[in-house]
Amino acid sequence: MKRNGIMRNINAVGAFGLGIVVTGAYIFQFTLHELPCPLCLLQRIGMLGAAFGLLLNVRFGLRPSHYALALLSALFGAATSIRQVLLHIVPVAGRPPGFGTPLFGLHMYTWALFIFLFTIITIACLMLYNRQFRDSRVLPLTGFQQFVFWFIIVLAGANVLTTLLQCGVMPCPDNPVEYQFL
Template identity: 50%
Template sequence: MSPSASRSLNAVGLLAVSLVLIAAFLDQFVLGELPCPLCLLQRVGFVGAAFGLALNVAFGPRPSHYAVTILSACFGGAVSVRQVLGHIVPGTGTYGSAILGLHFYTWALIIFGVIVLGCAALLFFERQFTGPDAGPSRATAFGSAMLALAAFLALANGVSTVLECGGGLCPDNPVSYQLLSDPRLPGR
């Protein structure tokens, strides 16, 4: 696989991770389901995975960039496993709506696994790390658009988390944005 083909595949991966984050935002803002602390940590895993893919798109493929993606997906997967195990016992309830019979945290675990497997598979193609076009070059228009989308979603997740959790710990079962509903703030 050539470095330019690898960059294109990484841009498609970046789009896929961005779509996951967009789906989480739609659930948050359209359905009004605020993310729990574990959900927020899973979003951190997706943003970290997007960062590794973005490094490949922006600066060319490197094993270390894939490592960032894989480690971030492993982190997010571990958080997802924790949440799945917390809801697996009958009678413990669930968190959030189900999509095709599975909750977001279960889908997140599956997607993190796909990210790890996809990056591991891409690492087998060593030609992407060498060759005439392996050095730094400009990202394609699609790659640049995916970089901008991922950066916007990372920033939006940060802002949303600060609004939801304020300056302290996030509530286990959030029902409102703490920073927007705090009566101690001036003008409230």
């Protein structure tokens, strides 16, 4: 049982880390006034989906299906990141060479790709530990686990709200410059 507590905490830390990345994207969005493009919004969904998969392990017990959801979400996010990197790898005349302000020399979508790849590798390594699946009891959440659970829930709600404000019910513009509903 103690090992499952450790694995649940590892999953909570992973979900928290992904939530911090999405929070960083919001900091860029609101402090630098850089609205996310449609691919950026899809990458946020991939990060939140991976975080939800890990949170399912924390809340409902350790199961391969929960890891599978996290892996599929991270793969989806990696695919959208790769698409965006490839779109900006060769600049087109009259268009800037990247989208958004770089962070430590790399654009956010490149960092997102690295984070998704790290997430995929980490989850695959966690799944190698078979003993965690023997005891799948639902245990009460610790204070940190509850915090992470609600942190991710609030981030997901904020993502829905800000996307609705930015795009409305129509497809998001390729290069957004303003909120549709503000």
